[in-house]
Amino acid sequence: MKIKIAKRTGEIRQDPVSNCYTIFSEERSLRPFYYEFQNTAMESSMCPFCVGNECLTPPDILTVQDDSGTGWKIRVVPNKYPAVRASGNIIYSRGDLEYSVSSEGEHEVLIETPRHELSLTGLSETEISEVLEVYSCRLVSLSENTNSAYCSVFKNTGPIAGTSVVHTHTQILSLPVIPPVIANELFNCSIYYEKNERCLLCDILENEMENGYRVIAVNDSFAAFCPYASRFPYEVWIVPMKHSSHFERSHTGDYKDLAAVLKKVLLNLEKRIEDCSYNYFIHTMPFRSQASDSYHWHIEIVPRTSFFGGFEIETGMHINHVFPETAANELKSISLIRDKRRR
Numbered sequence: 001m002k003i004k005i006a007k008r009t010g011e012i013r014q015d016p017v018s019n020c021y022t023i024f025s026e027e028r029s030l031r032p033f034y035y036e037f038q039n040t041a042m043e044s045s046m047c048p049f050c051v052g053n054e055c056l057t058p059p060d061i062l063t064v065q066d067d068s069g070t071g072w073k074i075r076v077v078p079n080k081y082p083a084v085r086a087s088g089n090i091i092y093s094r095g096d097l098e099y100s101v102s103s104e105g106e107h108e109v110l111i112e113t114p115r116h117e118l119s120l121t122g123l124s125e126t127e128i129s130e131v132l133e134v135y136s137c138r139l140v141s142l143s144e145n146t147n148s149a150y151c152s153v154f155k156n157t158g159p160i161a162g163t164s165v166v167h168t169h170t171q172i173l174s175l176p177v178i179p180p181v182i183a184n185e186l187f188n189c190s191i192y193y194e195k196n197e198r199c200l201l202c203d204i205l206e207n208e209m210e211n212g213y214r215v216i217a218v219n220d221s222f223a224a225f226c227p228y229a230s231r232f233p234y235e236v237w238i239v240p241m242k243h244s245s246h247f248e249r250s251h252t253g254d255y256k257d258l259a260a261v262l263k264k265v266l267l268n269l270e271k272r273i274e275d276c277s278y279n280y281f282i283h284t285m286p287f288r289s290q291a292s293d294s295y296h297w298h299i300e301i302v303p304r305t306s307f308f309g310g311f312e313i314e315t316g317m318h319i320n321h322v323f324p325e326t327a328a329n330e331l332k333s334i335s336l337i338r339d340k341r342r343r
């Protein structure tokens with residue numbers, strides 16, 4: 001049976017051979033490329049995320065006031081050139097060979113500081129924990145849209161990582177589908193749980209802590225380590241010590257501990273890799289899911305030291321020239337190990 005659909009401005013199509021999704025959004029092509037000129041004297045007058053240029057973005061969704069109460073320190077605004085858009089009317093098209101869903105969702109930008117010259121690591125741990133809390137607030141709010149299945153929270157830093165605006169920010173993108181990467185993680189974790197009655201990430205974490213040679217930072221609530229099969233040189237995962245399936249159900253104190261580990265890891269990466277471009281993203285349970293004993297949320301940080309080549313695109317495999325044991329050794333020798341300041 002083939003269902004004809006009404007004309008729409010954007011859609012998400014699934015390739016039946018690979019199961020990969022592609023979001024089609026013609027308005028993304030209008031997106032300006034700010035990166036180069038923002039390092040010049042033009043930066044403050046042209047940057048859409050700087051104080052005084054608030055009129056260059058759509059109106060705020062959420063604002064965190066600064067301590068004086070006269071300005072802002074965090075803003076969340078709609079992305080001016082969204083990949084997805086909320087219409088309230090989700091349309092599915094299921095043919096034998098063609099499956100698509102309208103690109104129903106929200107695409108937001110979280111501006112982490114009003115200060116153009118700062119990177120995320122230039123913020124204090126308290127300020128970073130406030131950014132993480134705002135991630136959580138937006139996830140909770142976006143989950144209320146019954147058309148949303150998953151929300152991607154990701155950060156691009158540096159030109160190789162896909163940044164178009166230098167001013168430090170995170171993107172938050174809710175989707176009507178569960179991305180295949182997450183579906184695959186959920187599946188693998190549930191298979192492991194069925195077999196072992198244990199959470200896979202809890203066991204990986206236990207193993208990493210026992211061995212220690214891939215661990216680079218630890219505090220009471222989080223551990224950071226280079227994963228066994230790291231795809232990228234100096235890839236780092238940050239995993240909560242206590243089992244938890246939903247990022248947005250963490251406690252305030254957890255975000256403080258997470259901010260401490262995240263800042264240390266990013267600072268060490270910046271020290272180890274000159275002009276470090278990186279992405280990080282949160283992998284968490286899809287919306288409307290109950291707490292899960294088998295899935296364990298985490299943050300993946302992937303430094304980008306080169307562009308993808310044909311092999312990676314063709315096979316989904318990566319060629320990594322730094323073993324994670326070497327990467328961890330280099331990253332932890334830059335500073336730290338165990339931080340026992342809290343609680």
Ligand SMILES: [Zn+2]
Pocket residue numbers: 043044047048049050051115116167
């Ligand atoms: Zn700026």
Ligand SMILES: [Zn+2]
Pocket residue numbers: 199200201202203242243244293294295296
């Ligand atoms: Zn777990």
Ligand SMILES: [Zn+2]
Pocket residue numbers: 185283298300
């Ligand atoms: Zn993951």
